[in-house]
Amino acid sequence: MDRAVEGMDRSFGAWTMPDEYREMQRLVRRFVQGDVRAVEDTLPHDATSCPADKLAPLQEKAKAMGLWCVRTPEAYGGAGLNLLGQAVWAEEAKQVRMGLYNAAMGAFGIDPPNVIWEGNRRQIEAYGLPGVEKGTKCFVAISEPSGGADPGRSIQLRAEKVGGKYVLNGSKMWITGAAKADWGIVYARTGGRGRSGISSFIVDRDTPGLSIREIPVIRAYSPFELHFDNVEVPAENLLGAEGQGFQLAEKWLVDNRIQYSAGTLGVAQA
Ligand SMILES: Cc1cc2nc3c(=O)[nH]c(=O)nc-3n(C[C@H](O)[C@H](O)[C@H](O)COP(=O)(O)OP(=O)(O)OC[C@H]3O[C@@H](n4cnc5c(N)ncnc54)[C@H](O)[C@@H]3O)c2cc1C
CATH class of the missing domain: 1.10.540.10 (Acyl-CoA dehydrogenase/oxidase, N-terminal domain)
Structure with a gap:
């Protein structure tokens, strides 16, 4: 400019x-x-x-x-x-x-993903603040093998509430930075079809049942595929209310895309 x-x-x-x-x-x-x-x-x-x-x-x-x-x-x-x-x-x-x-x-x-600041005090203190302090990467998992552009329809990863936890099953595709992150935000379906059936969860990367596979691409920095096999997430790691996940995903995408777009102009200039 x-x-x-x-x-x-x-x-x-x-x-x-x-x-x-x-x-x-x-x-x-x-x-x-x-x-x-x-x-x-x-x-x-x-x-x-x-x-x-x-x-x-x-x-x-x-x-x-x-x-x-x-x-x-x-x-x-x-x-x-x-x-x-x-x-x-x-x-x-x-x-x-x-x-x-x-x-x-x-x-x-x-x-850290901006939506962590929509969380409660415990979530902000346990996840958001250490992220700022350490300057380390988190992942955000919206896209799936079924598609990424229209998450309201394509999210199929299931989260079932069982007692004091949610059990997650399914896959995510093209997730940036997942292997090095301590934690990430995962969007999953707790309800029926459409936008109102999606919820978001804070998930620790080393949770048992979560496997991460690199997807090789032509540049040096690869994204990852995440597979959830009965991954147990404590109910207190539900971010926002059940069914509010799509709104949170939208908030992250809109905010993120502004600086991302400006960044691509910078790359073109360089
Ligand atoms: C390097 C890289 C890193 C990435 N990192 C992440 C990440 O960290 N987290 C994450 O969640 N995702 C990530 N993604 C995924 C990315 O967000 C998706 O690729 C993107 O959202 C498009 O989804 P898709 O590739 O599945 O294409 P599709 O959803 O299959 O879309 C293909 C085409 O169809 C169109 N389309 C799709 N649905 C509709 C519809 N209902 N109506 C009209 N047109 C439609 C789209 O506009 C597009 O042109 C990454 C992708 C790449 C390549």
């Missing part, structure tokens, strides 16, 4: 980016093109993450800039950028080799 209008008369009537966003854009660009790239250049060409000892100083610097977990509300330790701020950030942060799937190699931390 910035490069296109630099040096131009900015009074031509079209929307122009407010100065505070322009300033942040310059700050992020300097950090990413200077500090982050210098470290990435020391890594193998198709590395998908940065070793912890090299990442830590970059993360400290991002924190000092007030740009830690930019998509997480300030109340939970993030920078709390709005959607425009996130788009400006993403366009710059993704202009490194692994940027499309690992913005700035994780130098700004990795935001």
Whole structure:
């Protein structure tokens, strides 16, 4: 965005980016093109993450800039950028080799899925806050072999309530980051057909019965297939109310896609 209008008369009537966003854009660009790239250049060409000892100083610097977990509300330790701020950030942060799937190699931390903040206090404290603190990845599992574009119809993974837990059976496809995540959000069917039959669950990656298989793709960073064989999830890990899952999935997708789209523009520019 910035490069296109630099040096131009900015009074031509079209929307122009407010100065505070322009300033942040310059700050992020300097950090990413200077500090982050210098470290990435020391890594193998198709590395998908940065070793912890090299990442830590970059993360400290991002924190000092007030740009830690930019998509997480300030109340939970993030920078709390709005959607425009996130788009400006993403366009710059993704202009490194692994940027499309690992913005700035994780130098700004990795935001937990925004819907965790819709959870209750226990869920936020047990899952959301440690995620912000550690800057580690979580997975979000919506898509299935039956399709991903229309989750209201295609979600078939079943969650049956048995006493104080839900028992999950079925599969998820194309799930990003599942193998390295501590936990993820899984959308499953607790009710009948359609959107109102879907609920969402916080699932620990090492829960017995959950198996994870890499799906090789042409780039270095593969997504995963998840298979649920009688996976027992405590009822307290139901996120939101039963039947509210589709709304939560929508909230995650809409928010996520804005910065994701801006990020692809950044990748194209790079
Ligand atoms: C690298 C990668 C990473 C991914 N990571 C994740 C992840 O982390 N979590 C996750 O949940 N998913 C993930 N996905 C899956 C992704 O969200 C889906 O690929 C996407 O939603 C499209 O679903 P699909 O591939 O099953 O296509 P389909 O749903 O089969 O759609 C195929 C085509 O049909 C159209 N279509 C489908 N249904 C309808 C309808 N009812 N009416 C009209 N048109 C329709 C679609 O628009 C599309 O053009 C990932 C995919 C990839 C490739």
